[in-house]
Amino acid sequence: MAKKMKETVDFDTIVATDVGERIFDARKDIKNIMITGGAGFIASYLVRKFVFTYPEYNIVNVDKIDYCSSLNNVKHLEGKPNYSFVKADITDMDAMLKLMKLRQIDAIFNLAAQTHVDNSFGNSAEFTYNNVMGTHVLLEAARVQKIKLFVHISTDEVYGEVAHGGADLIEQSLLSPTNPYAATKGAAEMLVGAYHKSFKIPCIITRSNNVYGPYQFPEKIIPKFVNLLKSGKKW
Secondary structure, eight states: OOOOOOOOOOOHHHHHHOOOOSSSOOOOHHHHHHHTTTTSSHHHHHHHHHHHOOOTTTEEEOOOHHHTOOGGGGGGGGTTEEEEEEEEOOOOOHHHHHHHHTTTEEEEEEEOOOOOOHHHHHOOHHHHIIIHHHHHHHHHHHHHTTSEEEEEEEEGGGGGGOOOTOOOOTTSSSOOOSHHHHHHHHHHHHHHHHHHHHHHOOOEEEEEEOOOOTTTTTSSSSHOOOHHHHTTOOO
């Protein structure tokens, strides 16, 4: 009787499948990309996406490893020739300037931030320092380095509360944040816009809405509800 061969798991294939396929052509004028908050939920997906599907880019993952981030989110990237991790805080100007110069950073995707709305009511100053000052430091370092692209990930929370059935929101809609977290993200957006106008830094701002999926920290509402349901508990 033939022995059953032991099946092996190709984690690279699993993770590569998870991030999908290429969706745009790589820019020839950009080689080295820095992604901040790259051990967090959304940013770790972006890091994996770039590393697996865009080998033309060198990806530098910068994260200070806060309570809601984990290197387990990017552990399958260790040893990849186009990937490296740097533990650093985006509010440290000297560290950001040195890192961007050393790695010859061409583009920045800024996803590092304090994001949990509830926490912002108890420690709003920390949100201001991380989300506003951190963004300012990155923009100033980007100006010095003369980067070719700055992508800032914001939130739909900057619009504030919208009445049910109200008018659709567009990019030019009034920003009216109603909680400390949203206010810091709105302030960061103002800085990005100001640096774009004043120093001609090519900038893009995106406003995400209730992102969810694998690797998300369970404090967020969807994984929190899923975990409560799985354990038979109520809110």
